[in-house]
Amino acid sequence: MLVVFGITLLAFLLFASEVVPVDVTALITMALLMILEPWTRISIDEGISGFSNEATITVLAMFILSAGISRTGAVQMLSRWMASYAGTDERKQLLAVIGVAGLPSAVLNNTPIVAMLIPAVSDLARGGGTSPSKLLIPLSYSAMVGGMLTLIGTSTNIVASDVSRRLLGHPFSMFEFTVLGAIVFVTGTVYLVLVGQRLLPERIDPDEGLLEEYEMEGYLTEVVVDEDSPLLGESVDAILEETDLDVEVIQLIRDGERYIEPFSEVEIRAGDVFIVRANLATVQALIRAEGLSFASPDVTEEELEAVSRRKTLVELVIPAQSRLVGASLSESLFRERYDANVLAIRRERTLLHNRLDELLLRGGDTLLVQATEESLNALATDPDVIVAHQVADPDYRTGKIPVAVAIIGSVVGLAALGVVDILVAALSGVILMLFTGVLNPDELYDAIEWNVIFLLAGLIPLGIAFEETGAAALIGALVAQSGTVLPPIGVLWLFYVVTALTTALVSNAGSVVLLIPVGVATAAQIGADPFAFVLAVTFAASADFMTPIGYQTNLLVYGPGGYRFTDYFRVGAPLQVLLSVATVVGIALIWGVT
Template sequence: MLVVFAIILVALVLFVTELLPIDVTAILVMVLLMVLGVDGVVNFTEISTAEGTSGFSNSATITVLAMLILSSGISQTGVVQILGRKMSAFAGNDLDKQLLATIGVSGPISGFINNTPVVAILVPVVSDIAHQGKTSPSKLLIPLSYASMFGGMLTLIGTSTNILASDVSARLIDHPFSMFEFTKLGIVVLVVGSLYLLTVGHRLLPERVPVDEDYVQEYAIEEYLTEVVVDANSPLVDTTVDDAIDYVEFDADILQVVRDGEEFIEPIGQKTIRAGDLLRLRAGRATVQQLVDRETVTLAGNPQTAADIEPDEVSDRTLVEIVVPRGSFLVGESLESSTFRQRYDATVLAFRSRGETVRSNMDERRIRVGDTLLIQAAPDSIDRLSKNDDFIVAHEPEEPDYRTEKIPHAAAIMVGVVGFVAVPWGVVGAALAGLTSIGAFEGLSALSLPILVTALAGVVAMVATGVLRPTEIYDAVEWDVIFLLAGIIPLGMALEQTGGADLLGSLVAATGAYLPVLGVLWVFYLATGLITGVISNNASVVLMLPVAVETARQIGADPFAFVLAVTFAASTAFLTPVGYQTNLFVYGPGGYKFLDFVRVGAPLQLLLSVVTVLGIAFFWGLSPA
C-alpha cells in the first residue's frame, strides 16, 4: 500500500511540474507497477504484467481512440465551422449575442462530439467573431472552453473522462453508464453554467487583449522590431538571409527584405542581400547596437503596428497566432531543435507560455502544450499550418478545404453510433412482439451493442464512405491521451488491490460522524475538482473513484451517487488552465493570466458543486437501492 502511495506521489509531482510529458509519466507509472509487482523484482504492488499492460486493451482506451477518430471525421466535413459562421452572422457587434452564440453552439455540440476537438475547431471561429465584432477575445474564449465542458456532460461520449469513469464504475460496482445516463443532470449543469457565464462570468473577465490593438502591440514587441539599412561595406552584402546573421551569436531574425520598394517575406532564406537593402529584424536593442557598432547596418526606424510589417500587396494576413495542442511535434522541443522555421518558412516573433510572454532568447525555450506562437509567414505557409493537426491556427483560412458533401454521411454514422447504444432494443422488441404476436421481434435485444463496438464500426464506416481517408485515422488520434489512459488505469487497480482505496475511504468515511451523506458527497466533489486542477481529469477519475466507492459503502450510501459526483467534478475543471485541455487551447489566444481562471472558475465551481450534488440527490437518491 505504501509503495502504491509513493508511486501516486511521484506521478502527482511529475504531473504538476511537467518535468516529463504526461504520457511519459503514465508509462513510467505502468513500468514501476510491473517492476514492483507480481512478475517483477518484489511483489509490492500486487500488479502482474498482464494487469500492468491491461490499460492498452481496456474498453475505455479503445473507445476513446475510436471517438477521437469519429470527431475528426465530423470536423473534416466542416459542419462545426459552418455552424460557427452562422453564429458569427447572428452575433454581430453585441457582446451578449456573441456570448450566447459561443455557448449555444459549443455546449450542445460537445455532447455528441468529443469536446476537445470542438474547442480546437471553434477557437479560430470565436477569435474572428471577437475581432470582427470589436470585442476582446478574452471575453469569449474562456466561456467557449467552459461551455464545452458543460456540454461534455450531456452524454457518455461527450468527453473521454465519462468513458473512463463508466469503465471504472462497471469494474467497481457493476454499473457502467448508458448513453444518456446522466443527461438530465447534464442539462441542468449546462443551463445553470450558461446563465452564470452570460450574467456574471464575463464581467469577471478582464480584457487582456484590447479590442483596438493588433498583434505587434498585443505582444508588446515594438522594441524588438527594427528596420536597418545594409551598408555598402557591410559583411552581409552578397550573403543569403540564412547565412547573414550568426544565430548562435545574435538573437535575431530577418523578417523581411525591402528592395526598390518591393517587400519580400518568407520564404527568403536563400535570398541574397545587397547594399542598400532595408531589413526588418526581430532583435533586442542590445543586439541591434552590436550590429551598428560593427558597421554592419544603419538604423532606419521601428515598425509600430502589424500593418508596418505586412506587405500591402499580400491579400491575406502574414501575422497569425498558432496554438500548440497535445500531440504536436513541437511539444517538448525548442524552436531550434524542431527546425520549425525551415519546415514551414515561418518566423516566430514571440510566444506566450503559461501566461508569460517571451520575446527574446526564444530558440532554447522548451515548448509546452497550450503555448501560443506569434508567427510571420507567407499566406501559403499559413494555409499549410492551418491544415496540420500539429497546430491550431487562431483564425479561419480564407478558403477552407472542407468535405461538405460528406456531411450527410458523417451525420448518419454518428446517429448510428449513438442510436444503437441508446435505443432499448429489448423493450422495443418485447413491445412489438406483444402488439403483433410475432415472437421474432423479441430477438431485437441482440441489437443492443456497447459503445466500444458501435464506435469502432463508425470508424470503419467513416473510411468506407470517404468521410476520412485511411491515413487520416492515425493522425486523428491523440496518442498522448491513449498512453495516459493505458498508464493510469493499472494505477487505479493497484490502489484497489493493495487496500489503499479502503484506507483512504475509511479516513474520509470518518467525516460521516460530523457530516450528513450529502455533505460527504459534496466534499468528494470539491476534492476531485481541486485535484483535477493540478493533474489531468482522467488521472483524477482513476484515483478518486475507488476511494469514493469505498467511502460510500462504509457510510451506507449509494456508491453510484459518489461515482457521478466524481465524474462531474473531473469533467468540469474550471479552476486552472492546466486541469483540462480545452483551457490550455484558449490560454494563449485570450492573453489570459493564471488567476483569470481562478477568478471566473472558482465561483462557477462552487455554484456547480451545489447544483450537481443536489441534482444527484434529487434524480438518483443517496440511499442504496
Template sequence: MTGASASIPPLTVDILLLFAIVAVALFLFVTEPVPIDITAIGVMVALIALEPWTRVDAATGVGGFSSSATVTVLAMFVLSEGIRQSGLINIIGGQIADRFGDSPFKQLLAVLGLSGGTAGFINNTPVVAIMIPMVLAISKQTGVSPSKLLMPVSFMAMLGGMLTLVGTSTSILASDVSARLIGHPFSMFEFTQLGLVVLLTGGVYLATVGPSLLPERIRIDEELIEEFEMTEYLTEVVVRGDSPFVGQTVYRSLESLDVDADIVQLVRNDRAFTEPLGPKEIREGDVLVLRTDRESLMTLVDAEGLDLAPDAEVTDEQLATETEAIDAETEQSLVEVVISPEASLIGETLETLNFRNRYDATVLAIRRGGRVIHARMDERHLRAGDTLLVQATEDTIRRLSNDRHFIVGGRLTRPDFRTRKIPIALGIVAAVVGLAAAGIAPILVTALGGIVAMVATGCVKPNEVYSAVDWGVIVLLAGLIPLGVSMERTGAAEWLASVVVASAGGFDAVIVLGLFYLFTALVTNVVSNNASVVLMIPVAVDTAEAIGADPFSFVLAVTFAASTAMLTPIGYQTNLMVYGPGGYKFTDFVRLGGPLQLLLTVVTTLEIVFFWGV
C-alpha cells in the same frame, strides 16, 4: 450520516509502496518534467516490476491498452475528426458572426450554446480547437475582446461533455471503472438529465456574471504588432557598403554572432522578400527588418556596418506584403498560431525543430497566457497553448490550418472542407450514439463501426485516421488503468475510505458526497482529469459502502467533478488551449472559475441526490 464508522485498518507495506508510486506520479503530473503520458507509462512499468506488492502482473499492467475505455476513446477521436473535416461547426460559426455580430450578449449566448451543445456528441477538445479561430474571427468583426469569450467557451465545452457518455474521455474511463467495481457501467444517456442541469447552470452564470468577472486582456482594436508588444522589437536597418553582411546569405550573416536577432524581411529597390529568406544574398543598400532587442540592435549597428533606417517603424501592413513573385500565393500575412495540447512538438524549441525552414514561417513572438516572450525565443521549450505570432505566406498558413498540431487564429473557412459529407458524418455519429443508446450493441462496437463508416464514405481519409487520434490521451488511459486495479487489490482504496469515514465525524451522507465532489474538483485542477477518476472512484465506492450510501451516486460525483477543472489553465486541455489566445493570467481562471466551481459543487450534489438518492 448513515451506517457505522469503520476502524482504520493497519498500513501494510503494499499500501505504503503504492502510495509512494502515487506520490511520485502526482509530483510528475504537476511539475511535468516529462509529458504526463510518459509518466503514466512509468507508473505502469513500476506496478508490473513491483508485482509482489502492487498485485499487478504483466497481463493486467498492459491490459489498459485493450481496455474497452481506451479503444472507445480512440474511436471517438476519429468520429470527431469526421465532423471536423466536414466544416459543420465552422459554417455555424460564420452564421453566428453574421447574425449576432451587432449584439455582444446574443453573440455570447450563441457561442456558449454551440460549444456546450456540440461537446456532448463529439469530443470536447476538438470542439474548442475549432471554436478558437471562430471566436477570434468574430472578435475582429464585432470588436468584442476574445478574452471575454474564450474561457467561457472552454468551460461550456467541459460541461457539455457531460451530456452523454461519449462527450469526454473522462466519462468513458469512469464507466469502465464503475463497471469493474460495482457492476454498473454508464449507458449512453445515463446522466443526461444531470448534465443538462449542470450545463444550464454554467451557461446562465457565464452569460450573466461572467462578463463582469473577465477582464479585457486583449484589445481587439490593436494591430498584432501592438498586441504582441513588438513595437520595441522590430526595426529597420540599412546595410552599408563596408558591412561584413554584404555578400553573405541571410542564413550565414547572423549564424556566427552571439546576438538574439532574426532577419524577418529584406527590402531591395522597394521590393520585399520574405520566406524562404535563408539563401538570399545580402547587398549594399538592402533594408533589413530585424526582430531583436535594443541591446542586440546596438551591438549589430556598431560592429556590423548597419545604419538605422530613417523613420524605422514596422507595421502589420509592411510585414504582410507581397514578395518577389508579386503573386497572391506568396503574399505574407501575420497570424496567431496556437500549439495544440496533442502536438508532438511540445517540449521542443524553435531551434531544435528548425521551425523557420521546416514550415517556411518566421516566429516573431510567443504569448504564454498574459506574458509575451521576445528574448531568446529559439531556446524556449514550447508548451501546449502557446500562441505564436507568425509571418508566413497563405500557402504556409493553409498547411498549418490542416495540421492538427496547430490552431490558426481567425481562419473560419478552408477550401478543402468536405461540406458535402456533412449529412453523412452527422448520420454516422447519430447511428453510433443511437445504436448504443438502444442497447443494440455496446458503444465499443458501434464506435469502431463508426470508424469504418467514416472511412468508407470518405468523411475521413485512411491516412487521417491515425493522425486524428490524440495518442497522448490513449497512452495516459492505458498507463493509469492498472493503477486503479492496484488501489483495490492492495487495499489502498479501502484504507483511504476508512480515513475519510473516520474524519467525517458523523456528517450526513449528502455532505460527504459534496466533499468528494469538491475534493476531486480541486485535485483535477492540478493533475490529469483521468488520473483523478482512477484514484478517486475506488475510494469513493469504498467510502459509500462504509457509510451505507449508494456507491453509484459517489461514482457520478467524482465523474462530474473530474470534468470541471475551472481553477487553473493546466487542469484541463481546453483551458490550456484558450490560455494563450485569450491572453489570460493564471488568476483569471480563479476569478471566473472559482465561484462557478463552488456553485456546481452545490448544484451537482443536490441533483445527484434528487435523481439517484444517496
C-alpha cells in the same frame, strides 16, 4: 496497502511538479506496480490491461472520429452562424459561443472543439469590439460542461463507465446522465451570462494591434543594403545561418514590392530593404558588420501586412500534445517547415523577444508569427499548432461534411439503442471515415492524443491495485466517518469536492480511476447508493475550472486570451461551488442518495 499508497504518493508528486510528462508518470506507476507485484497484487497481465481496456480503445476511436469532423470544417460552419447571430452585442456573442462550443461537445471530444473555435471566437470578439478575454474562458468552460451531456462527451465519462461496469456491473448508457448534464449545462450558462461576464477581465484591448499587444516596438526595424555591402550576391538564408547575432529577416522590400518567406533563393542586391526582428543593439551590430544603413526604426502592422490584402500576421497556440513541445524553433526547423517567422512568444504573463530560436517550446505557448497565405492555410489543419485567427482558405474537406455527420450520428444512435457496444460502434465509425475519404490512413495517428491514451493505460492498473489490496476500502472507511456528522447527501457533496481538488493535482482520468473505487467503498460504509457516488466523481472530475493547467481546453485559451493564472480562479471558483451543489442536488432528485 502501504506500498500502493507510496506509489500513489509518488505519482501525485510527479503529476504536481511536472518533472516528467503526465503520460510518463503513468507508465512509471504501471511499471512499479508490476515490479512490486508481491505487495501490489498486480500481475503482468493486470499491469498491461490498460492498453487493451475497452475504455482506452473507445477513447482512441473517439479522438479519430472528432478529427474526421475537424478535417471537414463542419464546426467552422457553425462558427460562421455564430458571427452572423451575435454581431457586436457582447451578451449575444457569449450565448453564441456557449451554444456552438457546448452542444457539439456532447458527441465530440471537447479539446478539438475548442481548438477549432479559438480562431472564430477571437475574430468574433475583435470584429465586434469585444475583448477576446471576455469570450475565450467561456469557450473552454462551455465545452467542458457540454461534454457532460452524453457518455462520449469526454474521455472521463468513458473511463468512469468502464470502472462502474467493473465494480457495480452498471456501465453508463449513451444518455444515462443527460438530464443531469442538462441541469449542469444550464446552470453554467446562467452563471457565465449573469455573473461570469462581470468577473472576466479585459486583458486584451480589441482595438489593439498584434504588434502593440506583443510589445514589438523596438524589435522591428527597416535596414537598407548599401552599395559596398559584403552581402551583395549572397542569399538571405545563407546570411542567417552564418551570423551569431539574434536576428531574423521578416520581409524584403525590392522595387516597391514586398516579399516574405521563403527567402532561400533570393540574392541580395544594393538598395534592398529588409525588415528584421532584433533589438536595437543587435541591429546596430548588424549594420556595422554587414554594410547596412537604417531605413526606419519603426515598423507598423499595416506595413508588415502590405505584402497581401489578407492577414499574414497571426498567433499560433502550441497544444500540450504537439510534437513541438520540448523542442526549440531551430531544432524543429520551424522556419523551414512552415515558411514562417516567429516575432515573439507569450508564455503565461511573460512576453519573450530575444533568442527565440533557442527557447524550448511548452504547451500553451502562443507565438506571434508572420507567414504566407499558403502557409497559414496549411497551418490551419496542422495538429501541432492552432491558428488563433481565421485564415482565408483552409484546406478543409467540406464536401465530406454530410458523410462525417452521418457517421457520427450512426455511432451515437447505434450505441444509444443498444444495437452494438459503444466500442464496436466507434471503431466501425473510424473504418467508415477511412473508406469514405473523410480521413486518410496517414492522418489517424496524428488524430490521437497519445499522452491521454498512455495516461489511461498506465493508471488503470493503479485503480485495480486500490481495490485488490483493500486501499480503497480503507480510505472509504475513513471518509465514511464524516457520516457521523453529515447526512449521506453531505458526504456525497464532500466527495465531489475531494474529487475536484484531486483533479487539479492529477488529471480527470486519474481522479476517476482512483476515486470511484473509494466512492463505492464509502457508499457501502454509510448505506448509500454507490451509483450516486460514481456519478458525483464522474462529474467532478470533468469540471476543473480553477486553473489553466488542470484541463487541456483551459490551457489552449490561456495565451490567446492574455489571461493571468488567477483569472481562472476568480471566474472558476464560484462556478465550481455552484456546480457542486447543482450536481449533488440533481443526483439526489433523479437517482436518490440512499
